[in-house]
Amino acid sequence: MWPWCLNQQRGHQVWGPRVKGAASSSLYLLCPGWSSGFYITTPPALNETKQTKPNHRVWNLPLEPHGLLSVTGADPCRCVTCESEVDECASAPCLHGGSCLDGVGSYRCVCAPGYAGASCQLDVDECQSQPCAHGGVCHDLVNGFRCDCADTGYEGARCEQEVLECASAPCAHNASCLDGLGSFRCLCWPGFSGDRCEVDEDECAAEPCRNGGQCLQRSDPALYGDAQAVLPGTFSFHHAGGFLCRCPPGFAGDDCGVDVDECASSPCLNGGRCQDLPNGFQCHCFDGYTGLTCQEDVDECRSEPCLHGGTCSDTVAGYVCQCPEAWGGPECSVELTGCQGHTCPLAATCIPTFKSGVHSYACRCPPGTHGPSCGQNTTFSIVAGSPVWALVPVGGPLGLALRFRTTLPTGVLATRNDTQDSVELALVGAALHATLWRHGTMALVLRLPDLALNDGYWHQVEVAFSVATLELRLWHERCPDQLCVVSGLVAAGPMASVAPGPVGPCFVQLGGWALVGCLQDVRVDGHLLLPEELNGTVILGCERREPCQPSPCAHGGTCVDLWTHFHCDCPRPYDGSTCTDEIPAATFGLGGTLSSGSFLLHQLPGPNLTVSFLLRTRESSGLLLQFASDSATGLTVFLREGQIQVEAPSRPAVVLPGRWDDGLRHFVTLSLGPDQLEDLGQQLHVGGRLHPADTQPWGGPFRGCLQDLRLNDVHLPFFPGRVENSSWTSKLDTGQSWNLTQGCVSEDVCSSDPCFNGGTCLVTWNDFHCTCPDNFTGPTCAQQLWCPSQPCLPPATCEEVPDGFVCVAETSFREGPPAVFSGHSVSSGRELSGLSLAFRTRDPEAGLLRAAAGRNFTGCLGRVSLGGLPLPVARPRPGAPPGAREHFSAWPGTPTPRLGCSGAPVCASSPCLHGGACRDLFDAFACACAPAWEGRRCEARADPCRSAPCARGRCHVRPDGSFECSCPPGFSGPRCRLPVLPKECSLNTTCLDGSLCQGEPQSTNCSCQEGLAGWRCRPSLPCEDNPCLNGGTCRAASGISECICSAGFSGQFCEVVKGLPLPLPFPLLEVAVPAACACLLLLLLGLLSGVLAARKRRQSEGTYSPSQQEVAGARLEMDSVLKVPPEERLI
Template sequence: MALRKINYLLISCLSCSVLISIKRYAGAQCESHVHQCASSPCQAGGQCVELEPFGRLAGLPPSFRHPGAPGYVCTCPPGFTGIHCEEDIDECSSHPCQNGGTCENLPGGYTCRCPLDGPSGTFYGGRDCSDVLLGCAHHPCLHQGTCVPHLRDGRHGFRCLCPPGHAGPVCEAVTTLAFSGHGFLRVASGPAAAPARGQACHVALRFQTDRPDALLLFRGDGDASVKLELLGGRLHLSARVRDGPGVLLSVPRDTSDGEWHAVEVAFAETVTLSLTGGACEEGCLAQAPSPFAGGRATCAFRSSFLGGFPAGTTSVALLGADDVPPAPPFEGCLQDVTIDGHRVTLESVSPGWSLNVGAGCARRGPCHGQPCGGRGRCAHLEPGRPCDCDPPHAGPGCLAEHVAGRFGHEGSTGYAAFPLEESNMENISFSMLVRTRRPSGLLLALQSGARRQVRVWIEHGRLAMLAPGSPGLAGKFAISDGHVHSVSLGIEPGKIELYQSSQSLGFIAAPAWKIQRGDVVYLGGLPDRQETQLNGGFFKGCIQDVRLNSQNLEFFPNSTGNDASLNPVLVNVTQGCPGDDMCKSKPCHNGGTCRSLWDDFSCSCPAHAAGKTCEEARWCELSPCPPGAQCQPVPRGFECVANAVFHGQSGAVVFRSNGNITRELTNITFGFRTRDANAMILHAEREPEFLDISIRDSRLFFQLQSGNSFYVLRLASPQPVSDGMWHEVTFAMADPLAQASGWRMEVDSRAPPVASAVAAGSLAFLKDDTDIHVGDRATGNTTGGLEGCLGTIEIGGIHLPYFGDARGSASRPQEEQFLRISARSVATGCLRLNACSSSPCLHGGDCEDAYSSYHCSCPLGWSGARCELRVDGCFPNPCIHGNCSAAGAAAAYLCRCEPGYAGANCEVETDHCQRHQCANGATCLSGIHGYACLCPGNFTGRFCRQSRLPATVCGNEQRNLTCYNGGNCTELPAGPACLCGEGFAGERCEEDVDECASGPCLHGGRCRDLRGRFQCLCGAAFAGERCELDLAGHLLPDDVLTATGSLTLVSLLLILLLAVAAAVAAANKRATQGSYSPSRQEREGSRVEMWSLVPPPALERLV
């Protein structure tokens, strides 16, 4: 045995007491050794090994450090584990079975049950269902046998599961035998046919027949016999011993129904008879002690006969059956007959031992093919008449039908009378089929002379029965529905029982009485019209298949050819069961189409009508309501309901009764939602009565003074209602029928209603000319108008419509109405739920409930109705004086400002003069890249800190004078004065004289103003101090002119290039200098140093 796992138990001897407790050692000094394996502690065949005599085993775990430790270990066989091998390893936990196989855990192993019908048509076998089975590859089984492949010792094979009637390795043998009713089949038994092992004294067969009496099997010799037969359709088994007691077994089930039934008979200490099939699907069993002495086996009989005996009496006498009455021969089929373990076929029978027996089962009984056509039961009661017909069918194949009698056709009244001819009828069964739609009418009356015995009639659509001296009986189920119902009556001594559709409705006690000759059965009515009315009136409908016990009471005997029927007296009873033409009176209204039914009619109404006769208009089918409203049917009309949106102080919607309201107004219902802590909902007033429904301090408030009450009834909701949620509200009188009673308020049906302590009347004052203000109040409203949603208000079930009668649509036809008299239109479409409850705003947007919709306040970078659109930060051009570039975050952008501008959007013009350094009263001129100093008087330089020319000062105590630009201050008689140098003028010599003002340059030369003088810049063709020389003329000799002209031309070209360059530089410089104007500077006479603009201080430079 292979060692899979070693489990061990170590028992250490730490002290003598421990040794004693574990019984490892014994004796006063613990000197005696006790063998631990003597008690066989290892289970499941495990081997016990003691540790002390053998020391340490190699199989112990390496962590064990006690080589000489006492104790024992168990070496377990495969499939087991545990200290004592007590645990069975679940080999199925690893799911070894493949291809759909089912694993079954066994002690020490497992087995796989492979499926017999693989979904792919492939069969698997082997230990783990991993081998493909090929035995059934060629479908070897015949006659629709089931092939089961297998694999044994590496070889593929198959086994055939044969259907009933076939046997053999490939189901090739036919085991069905057909008996014609005039033959037999003899089977040898006894020593000549030794039974198969384990199957001795056993008979099994299947049979099919529609004959109630027949012999199936007989076995016997001179001393004993066994007989299996059908008697009255039931299976009987009799076993007898000569001069001894016999045994009779039977199974009380009908087997002559043409279906297959399986029978097994076994003999041992007891005799067993079992039947399977038909009514014994789960098996029927009968047993009795064996009658054979000493347990004698019946398989010692010499012969067995199936289906009958051979002709003549000699063979019967030899069998010891001379005193047995002859049984009818079997007519039908036997199948899969096995006697003492041997299967019986025609090939296994000796020649001459069978008569009128064939292979197969081509016989068809009289019930084959449903001869009764579903109108009866095939019972084969007598030859030629196999059908037991259901009412009202009759005749061969149940093709005929008892003729019905029609009562009350087209409004007539009548009855049928059947005089009886038999006497002394005690147990009476009376039945008939009834069809009617009238809820009342007499069905049956039994009358003896002038005495009424039994009455059966229809009352309120249900059966009723009455007998003299007994209380009446009423049925529970309606019968006046136009369908056919079975009604039967059972009369026994002292009791009369009523049935409807085979279900008992009860019985009444009645004195014993008998039907005598001359008694009369009345159907549908009585000759006395007044007496008929006392019993439900004349019957209107059909009565069919009337039976008194086994006799048919035919209304029209000649129509069925039944001579046994009584000749009735018929008054206004017609043949058949036609219905009245109910459409003749044209009952359908509003364009409905009438369709005649049996004693009834059906109106096919157009879409706008409803009701039995289309008398009710279905107004909502005409779509009378405007968009946004829902049509709601009301009695004799419709209403358009919607949820209105109110916006605070937008004015009230006013309603008034149309003057036709007659009902009592005892309740108000509506729904609303708002976030207002104070708002008016409804107000109506007609002195001294008034009604007020409002919200105060977030609670619903109700005030009413009406009727004769002098007190004001007040109710307040216990819970706040200004939460923006929808609330359903009902105000109602506690006693609507009282002249005055308390009122109750119910909000949302969640909390108990709030009841008032004060009584008040109804809302009858609203029926008159009382204006009902909804959503606000005409004057004196201190609570404010409602802002929120308000559903359609109902007062006493009458709506306050937000919509008037729309042009081109139907007006409300109902008589009782409230009318909207205010001209202001009402906005509808308010949502019952908070518009923000579904969180419609995306990307963190804030949702605002607008009652009929929602509004999203989007975060930076998002836009759209739901903040679903990402915003481009540079749209639409936020940088006023600069270039925009989008940043990483949503909607973020960065402006790169043009020179001279600053700010987030380059919207601020830069002022470089805020911290300028211009001195001596100079004026700061701000430019794009910096600023410049406009120097006054005699100052110059970048910041006007340098004197232009020496200045002189003179004067006296009254006046002093400063002369600029090198002017000489001189004391004159008139006072001090400045004597200016060349090129300067003015009182202080502060003005630079413009020598170019007189235009001294000729021929288009440009004048340049210098100090005290000027300079002319001449064109290429002129020269001279004032450009007065024309170089193109002949004033000079040719050679001189040529040399001079060349030199002059080169000089002029050089000067022209320098002038152009200077002009371009000046233009560029001026283009960047902000608001500076050189022409203005020249006009004002002051000088400014423009050659070098002063930039702002380094720490304050704008970017």
């Protein structure tokens, strides 16, 4: 029902909130005079907004069915209800599924998609707007259309998207796809075809490989990538076109059409001729060679053709026999007689020869001679500055060989020159050098640096060179196999001297400007140079007198042999040609005077500077050297607290180790580098300065001796008039000195009579020595000796102490009272910080120092000292002088201990039984038992059957202590090992394997066949005779017997008592391992016994030094009632 206002009155329109589903806000209709609202329901069929006349109905009703419409007013409206409305939709006027909306007097059709018209009778033509693009054909559909894009190259609902034909990868075999409009094109790799490159062309179909070659397509991926790959690399379509021919041996080429020439690589060696064959070759070898490639030299020595002990050397197609001296000929079959009646000199060796059937001889000449009879001399001398030379014809092997002797370390021995190259053989620092020069440039140097060859003896050397190598050889006793060889490659290529060879002879020079010595047997390119072929001053022979025999150098100088003369290397401070001149020393401050010296240096002998001198002093401080200028002080060398110190401006001081003030002569060397020579100064002050106050910072003036002062090798003289090195006169002005005494003069220290008690004073350079009379000693004879008067009674000995003597002796302590001493006479200032004593005992625990009650010590004590004072265990003889002023003394009323070390008479009671011998071990004994007895006191009878000596039967002990075996039937012998043989042949005597029984006078025996043994001729069965001793069990294993020994025994047959040495078997291989094990065992036992002995000795002998707390008391008892801690028992 719809509300109308009464009498068609116009109601008020009020807009309210939008209701869910409404197109706009809801409209409320208010009737005039309404004071309150009420609710009405909308028609159930209402499903959309109802269009009504304005001001008469409510429009824009909610779409929801059964919605509520709120109408408000002051008074209730009186409305009329039209209960019958005509339904215009009852006739279904809407076609094609359209929905009918009934209205008042009308309807409205809501058409289904694709239809229009009042009754939805019209089909909408969606193709009218031409929605299909790019020529697509539009097909109208109900409420839609369809575009046919065939043959347009496009796709999509409206044919708006271009079709990408290559997106589906239509091209096979990795071909490239070119996209077109409605089409595509494939670009195929070589070897593939088809619209889509789907065809793999078979390149092998035409059989392109010749001579039986196998055709392989490159497009086959299986030919790549694994260990048996035919084609290199990995498969790629880029290289997949074509084919590959795998050729059979002997053929090559892309199609195997080329016959390989196996002779092209020259496989035939040693001059063999190669014949090419299909897939092979054949070598035709020269005589003397064989093998597939003529690589094998036929060993003609295999048949041993050389007779009489000759040595065969194989050659090409032949052999050469090295015959003994008495034989010759090709096979050493001819006895050589050529040396019979030879004329070779005694020093030469006759070599018999046999050529062309003629016997002759040749003389092997000693070094230095040549010729058929060794009558030509090849030795000559070379003089420095006068080399000799010669021209040598070409044609021989290139090289230089000679023997030389010299004492000079450096010099040229020989030089070989041709038009382009030069080889020089020389000594450099006594080592042999060979130098190759090419076109004036050094190309190679060979050295033998470890051998000094300037020893005056003959040395043989050789230099050989070839196309590109240089080799240096030296025959010397210190070389491996008497020959040292060093070689090198010439990097510049072949030498000019090698084929075709130099134009004209080569030039050879022997000797040089520095070398003096002798040469002999000089060979250049194999040509022997005789002295008469040399140019220059040639001195035949090698005569010389050794200038250093005997040595002319005095004062231990070293004589340097310069071949024709000598040079003395003199020790400092000696000088002169034979070291007979001593550079005088200078004494500074003699008698308390002020002494100094100074030198003015024009320049320093740089860049490095070594300052050296001899020093002797007993003063602990003083200025030694100082470099200075007019305005500043430079380097200073001085003594401080007996040590040498070096100071330089802006540098830390350097202290030389050791003390230098002991009165002995010391050699001092100071080495300065370039950075230490800055601002050194040109003035050198020695021993002091003109003003003594200037030396106070460095200990004052020096007192003592300085000698042989040098800067580098330049001597600085303290006293003028001595001939000095003239080469440095321009660098050094004459020095000046004040109050220096020539020579190292001592002070007269005996003038004050320092020796007491009649001692004689002897000056010992700034010190003295007192020769004391008897009974006095000490540096000044002030200390009296007491022991020479023998104040102690034997067995005590006298011991000197600082102020007297003490009688000391070994003492024995046994059940008697302790020895007690008092320290009342010991100075209270003496620190009794230690006790030392020697003792011998067998007590495992006994005190040596009494501090509390305990068991007394039993044993011997040696020298005992407390705080450095020995204890006077023995008293002086009557009438002896008094002892030391500071001493220990025996406690009043205590007995004097027994002197000497003696143990208890342990063997006096004959503790060893049954004839055993007793041995005294100091408070202990050991018994050496008679046979058949054992035990500590030989109290137990030994059981000889304990080791089970009987192989069979029972063991019995005889009265004398030996054993006897009772054998079972069938066995006999001392140990029951031997079987008992039957006395005659009978049925009970069976010889096995067909052997015969033979009767003998005492028993029977079987005559065994070969391979059998034993008294019954059968193979020995393992363990049959039980070889195991001492109760061992025999076990058969692999046909042999093995003994399983009982406890306490070992060895192959259990014959060795464990702990006793095991006999070593042979051979050596079986000796090594047991011996090593035995040594290791003995070592461990030795260490163990050493530890036990040391522990035992710690109980019997040692030195004990307790702490101060144990000896601080004034009373000391020399037994022990204090248990000594083990860790403090020994020192």
